[in-house]
Amino acid sequence: MSLAIEARGVEKHFGEVKALAGVDLDVQQGSVVGLLGPNGAGKTTMVKVLSTLLLPTAGSAKVGGFDVVTQADEVRHTIGLTGQYAAVDEYLTGRENLHLFGALYHLPPAQVRARAEELLEQFTLTDAADRTLKTYSGGMRRRLDLAASLIAAPSILFLDEPTTGLDPRSRLGMWEVITSLVQQGTTVLLTTQYLEEADQLADRIVVIDKGLVIANGTSDELKSEVGGDRLEIVISDGARLNDAQSALARIASGDIVTTDVSRTLLAPISGGSTVLPEAIRALDAAGVKFDDIALRRPTLDDVFLSLTGHVAEEEAEPAPKRRGRKKRAA
Amino acid sequence: MSIATPTMQSANNAARPWYGWFVNDCIAVAKRQIITVLRIPQTLFFALFQPVLFVLLFSFVFGGAIPLPDGGSYREYLLPGIFAQTVTFAVAAATVGVAEDTSKGIMDRFRTLPVNQAAVIVGRSFAEMVERVLVITVMSVAGLVVGWRTHSSLFNVLMAYVMYLLFAYALTWMGIFVGLSVPSVQVAQTAGVAWVFPLTFLSNAFVPTQGMPVLLQHFAAWNPISCLALGGRTLFGNPTGTPGDAFPQQHPVLMAFVWSTAIIAVFSVLAVRKFRNKRG
Known part of the structure:
Protein backbone atom coordinates (compact mmCIF):
# COMPACT_ATOMS: atom_id res chain seq x y z
CA MET A 1 0.00 0.00 0.00
CA GLU A 225 1.62 -1.20 26.35
CA VAL A 226 0.00 0.23 29.43
CA GLY A 227 -0.79 -3.16 30.87
CA GLY A 228 -3.58 -5.71 31.06
CA ASP A 229 -6.98 -5.81 32.71
CA ARG A 230 -7.63 -4.78 36.27
CA LEU A 231 -10.26 -5.53 38.87
CA GLU A 232 -11.65 -2.50 40.56
CA ILE A 233 -13.50 -3.18 43.80
CA VAL A 234 -15.10 -0.74 46.20
CA ILE A 235 -15.23 -2.27 49.67
CA SER A 236 -18.23 -1.45 51.88
CA ASP A 237 -16.25 -1.15 55.09
CA GLY A 238 -12.96 0.74 54.65
CA ALA A 239 -11.48 -1.00 57.69
CA ARG A 240 -11.51 -4.29 55.87
CA LEU A 241 -9.40 -3.21 52.89
CA ASN A 242 -6.46 -5.24 54.13
CA ASP A 243 -8.57 -8.40 54.52
CA ALA A 244 -9.80 -7.96 50.98
CA GLN A 245 -6.27 -7.45 49.79
CA SER A 246 -5.03 -10.71 51.29
CA ALA A 247 -8.11 -12.58 50.05
CA LEU A 248 -7.37 -11.50 46.50
CA ALA A 249 -3.59 -11.88 46.61
CA ARG A 250 -3.84 -15.36 45.09
CA ILE A 251 -5.89 -14.13 42.12
CA ALA A 252 -3.97 -10.96 41.31
CA SER A 253 -1.17 -11.14 38.78
CA GLY A 254 0.74 -8.29 40.39
CA ASP A 255 0.76 -5.84 43.26
CA ILE A 256 -2.65 -4.79 44.55
CA VAL A 257 -3.10 -1.06 45.07
CA THR A 258 -5.51 0.18 47.72
CA THR A 259 -6.88 3.67 48.24
CA ASP A 260 -8.26 4.33 51.72
CA VAL A 261 -10.27 7.44 50.93
CA SER A 262 -12.36 5.85 48.20
CA ARG A 263 -12.24 2.36 49.80
CA THR A 264 -11.01 1.15 46.45
CA LEU A 265 -8.84 -1.77 45.59
CA LEU A 266 -7.18 -2.16 42.22
CA ALA A 267 -5.84 -5.60 41.30
CA PRO A 268 -4.03 -6.36 38.08
CA ILE A 269 -5.22 -9.67 36.67
CA SER A 270 -4.71 -11.93 33.74
CA GLY A 271 -7.28 -14.36 32.37
CA GLY A 272 -10.02 -11.88 31.59
CA SER A 273 -13.59 -12.23 32.75
CA THR A 274 -13.25 -15.72 34.29
CA VAL A 275 -11.43 -14.06 37.16
CA LEU A 276 -14.47 -12.07 38.14
CA PRO A 277 -16.53 -14.92 39.74
CA GLU A 278 -13.36 -16.24 41.35
CA ALA A 279 -12.75 -12.89 42.98
CA ILE A 280 -16.32 -12.65 44.22
CA ARG A 281 -16.07 -16.12 45.77
CA ALA A 282 -12.78 -15.22 47.46
CA LEU A 283 -14.25 -12.05 48.96
CA ASP A 284 -17.32 -13.99 50.08
CA ALA A 285 -15.20 -16.65 51.77
CA ALA A 286 -13.32 -13.92 53.65
CA GLY A 287 -16.63 -12.29 54.59
CA VAL A 288 -15.77 -8.97 52.97
CA LYS A 289 -18.75 -7.03 51.60
CA PHE A 290 -18.33 -4.75 48.59
CA ASP A 291 -20.38 -1.99 46.96
CA ASP A 292 -19.05 -2.36 43.48
CA ILE A 293 -16.87 -4.70 41.48
CA ALA A 294 -15.81 -4.25 37.87
CA LEU A 295 -13.39 -5.61 35.36
CA ARG A 296 -11.56 -2.66 33.87
CA ARG A 297 -9.83 -2.75 30.55
CA PRO A 298 -7.30 0.03 30.01
CA THR A 299 -8.80 2.95 28.17
CA LEU A 300 -6.95 5.39 25.99
CA ASP A 301 -7.20 7.68 28.99
CA ASP A 302 -4.92 5.31 30.84
CA VAL A 303 -2.65 5.23 27.83
CA PHE A 304 -2.51 8.95 27.79
CA LEU A 305 -1.88 9.21 31.48
CA SER A 306 0.96 6.73 31.43
CA LEU A 307 2.56 8.26 28.33
CA THR A 308 2.38 11.91 29.18
CA GLY A 309 2.09 11.89 32.93
CA HIS A 310 -1.07 13.95 32.71
CA VAL A 311 -4.62 13.31 31.57
CA ALA A 312 -5.72 14.42 28.15
CA GLU A 313 -8.03 17.10 29.41
CA GLU A 314 -5.64 18.65 31.88
CA GLU A 315 -4.64 21.46 29.60
CA ALA A 316 -8.08 22.09 28.21
CA GLU A 317 -8.52 25.73 27.38
CA PRO A 318 -10.54 27.84 29.75
CA ALA A 319 -13.17 28.80 27.14
CA PRO A 320 -16.40 28.58 29.13
CA LYS A 321 -18.54 27.15 26.31
CA ARG A 322 -16.39 24.04 26.25
CA ARG A 323 -16.45 23.38 29.94
CA GLY A 324 -19.06 20.66 29.64
CA ARG A 325 -16.69 18.48 27.75
CA LYS A 326 -14.53 17.61 30.70
CA LYS A 327 -17.29 15.72 32.35
CA ARG A 328 -18.18 13.75 29.27
CA ALA A 329 -14.66 12.65 28.46
CA ALA A 330 -13.76 11.86 32.05
CA MET B 1 -22.06 8.50 -2.36
CA SER B 2 -19.47 8.24 -5.04
CA ILE B 3 -15.92 9.15 -4.29
CA ALA B 4 -14.52 10.43 -7.53
CA THR B 5 -10.84 10.31 -8.19
CA PRO B 6 -8.92 13.54 -7.80
CA THR B 7 -7.78 13.35 -11.41
CA MET B 8 -11.26 14.48 -12.29
CA GLN B 9 -10.51 17.98 -11.02
CA SER B 10 -7.03 18.11 -12.43
CA ALA B 11 -8.43 17.40 -15.86
CA ASN B 12 -10.97 20.12 -15.25
CA ASN B 13 -8.31 22.60 -14.43
CA ALA B 14 -6.39 22.01 -17.58
CA ALA B 15 -9.51 22.75 -19.61
CA ARG B 16 -9.18 26.48 -18.92
CA PRO B 17 -6.18 28.76 -18.86
CA TRP B 18 -5.28 30.25 -15.47
CA TYR B 19 -6.94 33.60 -16.23
CA GLY B 20 -10.16 31.78 -17.01
CA TRP B 21 -10.13 30.35 -13.50
CA PHE B 22 -9.11 33.73 -12.15
CA VAL B 23 -12.35 35.20 -13.49
CA ASN B 24 -14.32 32.15 -12.29
CA ASP B 25 -12.90 32.47 -8.76
CA CYS B 26 -13.41 36.24 -8.67
CA ILE B 27 -17.07 35.82 -9.60
CA ALA B 28 -17.63 33.05 -7.03
CA VAL B 29 -16.11 35.07 -4.20
CA ALA B 30 -17.80 38.31 -5.27
CA LYS B 31 -21.18 36.62 -5.46
CA ARG B 32 -20.80 35.33 -1.95
CA GLN B 33 -19.81 38.79 -0.73
CA ILE B 34 -22.74 40.54 -2.39
CA ILE B 35 -25.26 38.05 -1.02
CA THR B 36 -23.76 38.55 2.43
CA VAL B 37 -24.08 42.34 2.21
CA LEU B 38 -27.68 42.11 1.08
CA ARG B 39 -28.56 39.58 3.81
CA ILE B 40 -27.35 41.84 6.61
CA PRO B 41 -29.55 44.91 6.21
CA GLN B 42 -28.21 46.38 9.47
CA THR B 43 -24.72 46.78 8.04
CA LEU B 44 -26.05 48.49 4.98
CA PHE B 45 -28.33 50.65 7.08
CA PHE B 46 -25.51 51.93 9.25
CA ALA B 47 -23.27 52.37 6.23
CA LEU B 48 -25.96 54.74 4.90
CA PHE B 49 -27.07 56.19 8.19
CA GLN B 50 -23.81 57.86 9.16
CA PRO B 51 -23.23 59.87 5.94
CA VAL B 52 -26.88 60.89 5.70
CA LEU B 53 -26.70 62.05 9.30
CA PHE B 54 -23.63 64.11 8.42
CA VAL B 55 -25.45 65.71 5.48
CA LEU B 56 -28.30 66.75 7.76
CA LEU B 57 -26.16 67.86 10.70
CA PHE B 58 -23.74 69.93 8.65
CA SER B 59 -26.49 71.43 6.50
CA PHE B 60 -28.77 72.46 9.32
CA VAL B 61 -26.47 72.85 12.34
CA PHE B 62 -23.21 74.25 10.94
CA GLY B 63 -24.51 75.44 7.59
CA GLY B 64 -25.66 78.84 8.80
CA ALA B 65 -22.45 79.46 10.78
CA ILE B 66 -19.92 78.65 8.06
CA PRO B 67 -19.65 81.47 5.54
CA LEU B 68 -17.83 80.68 2.31
CA PRO B 69 -15.10 83.06 1.14
CA ASP B 70 -16.66 83.19 -2.32
CA GLY B 71 -20.14 83.60 -0.91
CA GLY B 72 -21.56 80.38 -2.42
CA SER B 73 -24.16 78.04 -0.93
CA TYR B 74 -22.68 76.00 1.92
CA ARG B 75 -24.87 73.00 1.16
CA GLU B 76 -23.55 72.85 -2.37
CA TYR B 77 -20.04 73.24 -0.98
CA LEU B 78 -20.66 70.54 1.62
CA LEU B 79 -21.98 67.67 -0.48
CA PRO B 80 -18.83 66.95 -2.52
CA GLY B 81 -16.94 67.05 0.81
CA ILE B 82 -19.26 64.53 2.43
CA PHE B 83 -18.95 62.31 -0.63
CA ALA B 84 -15.20 62.38 -0.06
CA GLN B 85 -15.60 61.48 3.59
CA THR B 86 -18.06 58.70 2.82
CA VAL B 87 -15.87 56.97 0.28
CA THR B 88 -12.99 57.20 2.74
CA PHE B 89 -15.02 55.10 5.14
CA ALA B 90 -14.78 52.28 2.61
CA VAL B 91 -11.56 51.41 4.36
CA ALA B 92 -13.38 50.61 7.59
CA ALA B 93 -15.98 48.36 5.96
CA ALA B 94 -13.32 46.38 4.12
CA THR B 95 -11.04 46.14 7.15
CA VAL B 96 -13.73 44.80 9.44
CA GLY B 97 -15.17 42.43 6.84
CA VAL B 98 -11.82 40.85 6.05
CA ALA B 99 -10.86 40.61 9.72
CA GLU B 100 -14.15 38.85 10.45
CA ASP B 101 -13.64 36.31 7.69
CA THR B 102 -10.12 35.73 8.93
CA SER B 103 -11.17 35.18 12.53
CA LYS B 104 -13.95 32.78 11.49
CA GLY B 105 -11.47 30.69 9.52
CA ILE B 106 -13.14 31.41 6.18
CA MET B 107 -9.96 32.94 4.76
CA ASP B 108 -7.94 29.89 5.82
CA ARG B 109 -10.57 27.67 4.31
CA PHE B 110 -10.28 29.49 0.98
CA ARG B 111 -6.52 29.08 1.18
CA THR B 112 -6.80 25.31 1.27
CA LEU B 113 -8.83 25.29 -1.94
CA PRO B 114 -7.19 25.02 -5.35
CA VAL B 115 -8.26 28.58 -6.17
CA ASN B 116 -6.30 31.41 -7.66
CA GLN B 117 -5.28 33.02 -4.37
CA ALA B 118 -5.23 36.55 -5.73
CA ALA B 119 -8.75 36.05 -7.07
CA VAL B 120 -10.08 35.52 -3.55
CA ILE B 121 -9.35 39.12 -2.63
CA VAL B 122 -9.68 40.70 -6.06
CA GLY B 123 -13.21 39.29 -6.18
CA ARG B 124 -13.86 40.69 -2.77
CA SER B 125 -12.61 44.14 -3.72
CA PHE B 126 -15.10 44.25 -6.61
CA ALA B 127 -17.97 43.07 -4.45
CA GLU B 128 -17.27 45.75 -1.86
CA MET B 129 -17.96 48.30 -4.57
CA VAL B 130 -21.61 47.27 -4.75
CA GLU B 131 -22.07 48.67 -1.26
CA ARG B 132 -20.12 51.82 -2.18
CA VAL B 133 -22.34 52.49 -5.22
CA LEU B 134 -25.44 52.08 -3.08
CA VAL B 135 -24.09 54.46 -0.46
CA ILE B 136 -23.15 57.14 -3.01
CA THR B 137 -26.57 56.86 -4.61
CA VAL B 138 -28.38 57.34 -1.32
CA MET B 139 -26.06 60.25 -0.44
CA SER B 140 -26.82 61.96 -3.72
CA VAL B 141 -30.53 61.66 -3.09
CA ALA B 142 -30.11 63.03 0.43
CA GLY B 143 -28.10 65.90 -1.04
CA LEU B 144 -30.76 66.70 -3.58
CA VAL B 145 -33.32 66.75 -0.79
CA VAL B 146 -31.38 69.36 1.24
CA GLY B 147 -30.86 71.53 -1.83
CA TRP B 148 -27.62 70.38 -3.46
CA ARG B 149 -27.60 70.76 -7.26
CA THR B 150 -25.02 70.22 -9.98
CA HIS B 151 -24.23 72.98 -12.45
CA SER B 152 -22.12 71.26 -15.06
CA SER B 153 -22.27 68.90 -18.02
CA LEU B 154 -23.44 65.32 -17.66
CA PHE B 155 -19.93 64.22 -18.60
CA ASN B 156 -18.42 66.17 -15.73
CA VAL B 157 -20.96 64.83 -13.27
CA LEU B 158 -20.26 61.26 -14.36
CA MET B 159 -16.55 61.99 -14.18
CA ALA B 160 -16.99 63.11 -10.58
CA TYR B 161 -18.71 59.85 -9.66
CA VAL B 162 -15.97 57.85 -11.38
CA MET B 163 -13.41 59.80 -9.36
CA TYR B 164 -15.19 59.06 -6.07
CA LEU B 165 -15.68 55.37 -6.83
CA LEU B 166 -12.08 54.94 -7.90
CA PHE B 167 -10.97 56.40 -4.59
CA ALA B 168 -13.41 54.14 -2.76
CA TYR B 169 -11.89 51.22 -4.62
CA ALA B 170 -8.40 52.34 -3.63
CA LEU B 171 -9.35 52.54 0.04
CA THR B 172 -11.06 49.15 -0.20
CA TRP B 173 -7.66 47.70 -1.07
CA MET B 174 -6.12 49.53 1.83
CA GLY B 175 -8.85 48.13 4.07
CA ILE B 176 -8.32 44.59 2.81
CA PHE B 177 -4.62 44.88 3.57
CA VAL B 178 -5.24 46.24 7.07
CA GLY B 179 -7.91 43.59 7.66
CA LEU B 180 -5.45 40.83 6.76
CA SER B 181 -2.81 42.39 9.01
CA VAL B 182 -4.69 42.98 12.26
CA PRO B 183 -4.89 40.24 14.88
CA SER B 184 -8.61 40.51 15.67
CA VAL B 185 -11.94 42.00 14.68
CA GLN B 186 -11.81 44.36 17.66
CA VAL B 187 -8.52 45.80 16.50
CA ALA B 188 -9.91 46.03 12.97
CA GLN B 189 -12.82 48.10 14.18
CA THR B 190 -10.47 50.61 15.74
CA ALA B 191 -7.74 50.46 13.13
CA GLY B 192 -10.22 50.85 10.34
CA VAL B 193 -11.81 54.01 11.64
CA ALA B 194 -9.38 55.71 14.03
CA TRP B 195 -7.47 57.68 11.42
CA VAL B 196 -10.40 58.43 9.11
CA PHE B 197 -11.98 61.12 11.28
CA PRO B 198 -8.89 63.28 11.81
CA LEU B 199 -7.93 62.84 8.18
CA THR B 200 -11.31 63.99 6.90
CA PHE B 201 -11.40 66.98 9.26
CA LEU B 202 -7.84 68.02 8.31
CA SER B 203 -9.11 68.69 4.82
CA ASN B 204 -11.41 71.09 3.02
CA ALA B 205 -14.23 68.51 3.16
CA PHE B 206 -16.36 70.49 5.61
CA VAL B 207 -14.80 73.95 5.89
CA PRO B 208 -12.47 76.07 3.77
CA THR B 209 -8.89 75.68 5.01
CA GLN B 210 -8.03 79.37 5.20
CA GLY B 211 -8.81 79.47 8.91
CA MET B 212 -6.34 76.66 9.77
CA PRO B 213 -2.76 77.18 11.03
CA VAL B 214 -0.29 77.39 8.12
CA LEU B 215 1.19 73.95 8.75
CA LEU B 216 -2.24 72.33 8.67
CA GLN B 217 -3.12 74.31 5.56
CA HIS B 218 -0.21 72.66 3.77
CA PHE B 219 -1.24 69.26 5.03
CA ALA B 220 -4.85 69.86 4.04
CA ALA B 221 -3.79 71.01 0.58
CA TRP B 222 -2.09 67.68 -0.18
CA ASN B 223 -4.59 65.54 1.71
CA PRO B 224 -6.21 63.24 -0.86
CA ILE B 225 -9.59 63.92 0.74
CA SER B 226 -9.16 67.63 -0.05
CA CYS B 227 -8.31 66.76 -3.63
CA LEU B 228 -11.39 64.60 -3.81
CA ALA B 229 -13.71 67.20 -2.26
CA LEU B 230 -12.35 70.05 -4.37
CA GLY B 231 -12.30 67.85 -7.46
CA GLY B 232 -15.96 67.03 -6.88
CA ARG B 233 -16.83 70.70 -6.42
CA THR B 234 -15.04 71.59 -9.63
CA LEU B 235 -16.67 68.82 -11.63
CA PHE B 236 -20.17 69.36 -10.21
CA GLY B 237 -19.87 73.15 -10.66
CA ASN B 238 -20.35 73.73 -6.93
CA PRO B 239 -18.69 76.53 -4.92
CA THR B 240 -14.99 75.76 -4.39
CA GLY B 241 -14.28 78.10 -1.47
CA THR B 242 -11.29 79.80 -3.18
CA PRO B 243 -8.64 77.07 -3.21
CA GLY B 244 -4.98 77.92 -2.50
CA ASP B 245 -2.02 78.01 -4.84
CA ALA B 246 -0.63 74.58 -4.01
CA PHE B 247 -0.41 72.21 -6.98
CA PRO B 248 -3.07 69.73 -5.75
CA GLN B 249 -5.45 72.63 -5.12
CA GLN B 250 -4.98 73.83 -8.66
CA HIS B 251 -5.35 70.37 -10.18
CA PRO B 252 -7.60 68.51 -7.73
CA VAL B 253 -9.18 66.06 -10.20
CA LEU B 254 -5.81 65.02 -11.59
CA MET B 255 -4.45 64.61 -8.06
CA ALA B 256 -7.47 62.58 -6.95
CA PHE B 257 -6.81 60.13 -9.80
CA VAL B 258 -3.09 60.07 -9.02
CA TRP B 259 -3.75 59.34 -5.36
CA SER B 260 -6.25 56.57 -6.16
CA THR B 261 -4.00 54.91 -8.70
CA ALA B 262 -1.02 55.06 -6.37
CA ILE B 263 -2.96 53.60 -3.45
CA ILE B 264 -4.35 50.79 -5.60
CA ALA B 265 -0.91 50.00 -6.99
CA VAL B 266 0.69 49.80 -3.56
CA PHE B 267 -2.05 48.16 -1.51
CA SER B 268 -3.28 45.61 -4.03
CA VAL B 269 0.24 44.21 -4.23
CA LEU B 270 0.66 44.32 -0.46
CA ALA B 271 -2.73 42.71 0.16
CA VAL B 272 -2.22 39.88 -2.32
CA ARG B 273 1.23 39.22 -0.88
CA LYS B 274 -0.13 39.27 2.63
CA PHE B 275 -2.85 36.78 1.73
CA ARG B 276 -0.36 34.43 0.12
CA ASN B 277 2.39 34.81 2.68
CA LYS B 278 0.23 34.01 5.64
CA ARG B 279 1.71 30.52 5.43
CA GLY B 280 4.69 31.96 7.32
Missing part, protein backbone atom coordinates in the same frame (compact mmCIF):
# COMPACT_ATOMS: atom_id res chain seq x y z
CA SER A 2 1.23 3.47 -0.74
CA LEU A 3 1.34 6.36 1.64
CA ALA A 4 -1.24 9.12 1.38
CA ILE A 5 0.61 11.27 3.88
CA GLU A 6 4.29 11.06 4.56
CA ALA A 7 5.93 13.54 6.92
CA ARG A 8 9.57 13.50 7.96
CA GLY A 9 10.96 15.55 10.79
CA VAL A 10 8.42 18.32 10.43
CA GLU A 11 9.19 21.29 12.64
CA LYS A 12 7.28 24.50 13.05
CA HIS A 13 8.60 27.28 15.23
CA PHE A 14 6.69 30.36 16.25
CA GLY A 15 9.45 32.58 17.50
CA GLU A 16 10.96 30.74 20.45
CA VAL A 17 8.16 28.24 20.70
CA LYS A 18 8.54 24.94 18.91
CA ALA A 19 4.95 23.98 18.14
CA LEU A 20 6.28 20.99 16.23
CA ALA A 21 9.70 19.67 17.17
CA GLY A 22 10.26 17.02 14.50
CA VAL A 23 7.19 14.96 13.71
CA ASP A 24 7.25 11.84 11.52
CA LEU A 25 3.88 10.69 10.29
CA ASP A 26 2.83 7.97 7.87
CA VAL A 27 -0.74 7.52 6.79
CA GLN A 28 -1.56 4.56 4.54
CA GLN A 29 -3.94 5.19 1.70
CA GLY A 30 -7.51 4.45 2.70
CA SER A 31 -6.80 4.36 6.42
CA VAL A 32 -7.80 6.57 9.30
CA VAL A 33 -5.12 7.94 11.56
CA GLY A 34 -6.06 9.70 14.76
CA LEU A 35 -3.73 12.44 15.92
CA LEU A 36 -4.24 12.58 19.62
CA GLY A 37 -2.94 15.01 22.15
CA PRO A 38 -3.84 17.70 24.64
CA ASN A 39 -4.40 21.30 23.64
CA GLY A 40 -1.21 22.93 22.56
CA ALA A 41 0.37 19.58 21.66
CA GLY A 42 0.75 20.65 18.04
CA LYS A 43 -2.13 18.74 16.43
CA THR A 44 -3.66 21.69 14.63
CA THR A 45 -0.28 23.05 13.61
CA MET A 46 0.52 19.69 12.03
CA VAL A 47 -2.76 19.73 10.10
CA LYS A 48 -2.07 23.28 8.96
CA VAL A 49 1.34 22.32 7.64
CA LEU A 50 -0.08 19.30 5.81
CA SER A 51 -2.98 21.29 4.34
CA THR A 52 -0.61 24.01 3.01
CA LEU A 53 -1.77 26.69 5.45
CA LEU A 54 1.60 26.91 7.16
CA LEU A 55 5.10 26.42 5.85
CA PRO A 56 7.19 24.03 7.95
CA THR A 57 10.29 25.54 9.54
CA ALA A 58 12.16 22.31 8.88
CA GLY A 59 11.49 18.83 7.58
CA SER A 60 9.38 17.75 4.64
CA ALA A 61 5.93 16.40 3.99
CA LYS A 62 4.13 14.85 1.07
CA VAL A 63 0.37 14.66 0.76
CA GLY A 64 -1.04 12.52 -2.03
CA GLY A 65 2.52 12.29 -3.33
CA PHE A 66 2.88 16.08 -3.63
CA ASP A 67 5.27 18.19 -1.61
CA VAL A 68 3.38 20.59 0.65
CA VAL A 69 5.92 23.34 0.10
CA THR A 70 6.73 23.19 -3.60
CA GLN A 71 3.50 21.63 -4.92
CA ALA A 72 0.94 23.35 -2.70
CA ASP A 73 -1.55 23.79 -5.52
CA GLU A 74 -1.52 20.08 -6.38
CA VAL A 75 -1.95 19.25 -2.71
CA ARG A 76 -5.00 21.54 -2.54
CA HIS A 77 -6.59 19.60 -5.38
CA THR A 78 -6.22 16.40 -3.42
CA ILE A 79 -7.39 17.40 0.04
CA GLY A 80 -10.42 18.56 1.93
CA LEU A 81 -10.18 20.26 5.30
CA THR A 82 -12.77 20.66 8.00
CA GLY A 83 -11.46 22.75 10.82
CA GLN A 84 -12.27 23.20 14.48
CA TYR A 85 -14.75 25.92 13.66
CA ALA A 86 -17.29 25.57 10.92
CA ALA A 87 -15.66 27.87 8.39
CA VAL A 88 -18.58 28.28 6.08
CA ASP A 89 -20.47 31.49 5.49
CA GLU A 90 -23.31 31.89 7.94
CA TYR A 91 -25.17 34.37 5.77
CA LEU A 92 -25.37 31.96 2.85
CA THR A 93 -27.81 29.07 2.76
CA GLY A 94 -26.56 25.51 2.98
CA ARG A 95 -27.01 25.02 -0.73
CA GLU A 96 -25.32 28.34 -1.62
CA ASN A 97 -22.33 27.40 0.50
CA LEU A 98 -21.94 24.11 -1.32
CA HIS A 99 -22.27 25.83 -4.69
CA LEU A 100 -19.61 28.36 -3.66
CA PHE A 101 -17.17 25.64 -2.70
CA GLY A 102 -17.95 23.68 -5.84
CA ALA A 103 -17.17 26.73 -7.97
CA LEU A 104 -13.94 27.32 -6.07
CA TYR A 105 -12.93 23.69 -6.64
CA HIS A 106 -13.44 24.45 -10.35
CA LEU A 107 -16.09 21.82 -10.96
CA PRO A 108 -18.55 22.29 -13.83
CA PRO A 109 -21.75 24.00 -12.56
CA ALA A 110 -24.02 21.09 -13.49
CA GLN A 111 -21.80 18.68 -11.59
CA VAL A 112 -21.71 21.03 -8.59
CA ARG A 113 -25.50 21.23 -8.44
CA ALA A 114 -25.92 17.47 -8.63
CA ARG A 115 -23.19 16.83 -6.11
CA ALA A 116 -24.60 19.42 -3.71
CA GLU A 117 -28.02 17.74 -3.73
CA GLU A 118 -26.36 14.37 -3.17
CA LEU A 119 -24.41 15.67 -0.17
CA LEU A 120 -27.38 17.53 1.32
CA GLU A 121 -29.37 14.32 1.10
CA GLN A 122 -26.60 12.21 2.55
CA PHE A 123 -26.01 14.55 5.48
CA THR A 124 -29.76 14.94 6.07
CA LEU A 125 -29.67 18.64 5.36
CA THR A 126 -32.11 18.71 2.44
CA ASP A 127 -34.86 20.29 4.53
CA ALA A 128 -32.52 23.02 5.73
CA ALA A 129 -30.85 23.56 2.37
CA ASP A 130 -32.47 26.94 1.71
CA ARG A 131 -32.01 28.34 5.19
CA THR A 132 -29.05 30.53 6.05
CA LEU A 133 -26.47 28.89 8.29
CA LYS A 134 -27.31 31.31 11.07
CA THR A 135 -30.35 29.14 11.76
CA TYR A 136 -28.35 25.88 11.85
CA SER A 137 -27.43 24.04 15.03
CA GLY A 138 -23.78 23.34 15.79
CA GLY A 139 -24.10 19.78 14.52
CA MET A 140 -25.74 20.88 11.27
CA ARG A 141 -23.00 23.45 10.64
CA ARG A 142 -20.30 20.83 11.12
CA ARG A 143 -22.06 18.50 8.74
CA LEU A 144 -22.39 21.21 6.15
CA ASP A 145 -18.75 22.17 6.67
CA LEU A 146 -17.78 18.57 6.06
CA ALA A 147 -20.06 18.40 3.02
CA ALA A 148 -18.33 21.49 1.61
CA SER A 149 -14.97 19.72 1.97
CA LEU A 150 -16.36 16.74 0.13
CA ILE A 151 -17.85 18.56 -2.83
CA ALA A 152 -14.87 17.73 -5.00
CA ALA A 153 -14.58 14.24 -3.54
CA PRO A 154 -11.06 14.68 -2.16
CA SER A 155 -9.08 11.51 -1.69
CA ILE A 156 -7.50 12.78 1.53
CA LEU A 157 -9.50 14.45 4.24
CA PHE A 158 -8.23 16.40 7.23
CA LEU A 159 -10.64 16.61 10.12
CA ASP A 160 -9.39 18.95 12.80
CA GLU A 161 -11.40 18.20 15.94
CA PRO A 162 -14.55 17.55 13.94
CA THR A 163 -16.77 17.03 16.96
CA THR A 164 -15.39 19.56 19.44
CA GLY A 165 -18.26 21.38 21.08
CA LEU A 166 -20.96 19.08 19.71
CA ASP A 167 -23.56 17.39 21.84
CA PRO A 168 -23.30 13.59 22.12
CA ARG A 169 -26.03 12.94 19.56
CA SER A 170 -24.48 15.19 16.92
CA ARG A 171 -21.15 13.60 17.64
CA LEU A 172 -22.53 10.15 16.91
CA GLY A 173 -23.97 11.54 13.68
CA MET A 174 -20.56 12.87 12.65
CA TRP A 175 -18.96 9.53 13.45
CA GLU A 176 -21.41 7.74 11.21
CA VAL A 177 -20.70 10.12 8.35
CA ILE A 178 -16.94 9.76 8.80
CA THR A 179 -17.19 5.98 9.00
CA SER A 180 -19.12 5.79 5.73
CA LEU A 181 -16.55 8.01 4.01
CA VAL A 182 -13.78 5.73 5.12
CA GLN A 183 -15.62 2.69 3.83
CA GLN A 184 -15.61 4.34 0.41
CA GLY A 185 -11.86 4.63 0.48
CA THR A 186 -11.14 8.15 1.70
CA THR A 187 -7.96 8.59 3.68
CA VAL A 188 -8.60 10.51 6.88
CA LEU A 189 -6.28 12.29 9.27
CA LEU A 190 -8.30 13.13 12.32
CA THR A 191 -7.21 15.22 15.26
CA THR A 192 -9.07 14.91 18.48
CA GLN A 193 -8.88 15.33 22.20
CA TYR A 194 -11.49 12.67 22.71
CA LEU A 195 -9.82 9.37 23.33
CA GLU A 196 -13.11 7.66 22.70
CA GLU A 197 -13.31 9.25 19.28
CA ALA A 198 -9.87 8.06 18.25
CA ASP A 199 -10.73 4.62 19.63
CA GLN A 200 -13.92 4.48 17.57
CA LEU A 201 -12.71 5.85 14.27
CA ALA A 202 -8.99 5.46 13.88
CA ASP A 203 -7.09 2.46 12.51
CA ARG A 204 -3.92 3.82 13.98
CA ILE A 205 -3.34 6.38 16.67
CA VAL A 206 -0.44 8.77 16.88
CA VAL A 207 -0.08 10.48 20.22
CA ILE A 208 1.73 13.78 20.24
CA ASP A 209 2.65 15.98 23.12
CA LYS A 210 4.73 19.16 23.14
CA GLY A 211 5.33 18.89 19.41
CA LEU A 212 6.73 15.35 19.46
CA VAL A 213 5.29 11.93 18.66
CA ILE A 214 5.31 9.97 21.89
CA ALA A 215 3.43 6.87 20.77
CA ASN A 216 2.21 5.28 17.58
CA GLY A 217 0.16 2.16 17.08
CA THR A 218 -3.30 0.65 16.97
CA SER A 219 -5.61 1.32 19.85
CA ASP A 220 -5.07 -2.22 21.15
CA GLU A 221 -1.31 -1.98 20.87
CA LEU A 222 -1.28 1.22 22.85
CA LYS A 223 -3.54 -0.23 25.49
CA SER A 224 -1.45 -3.36 25.89
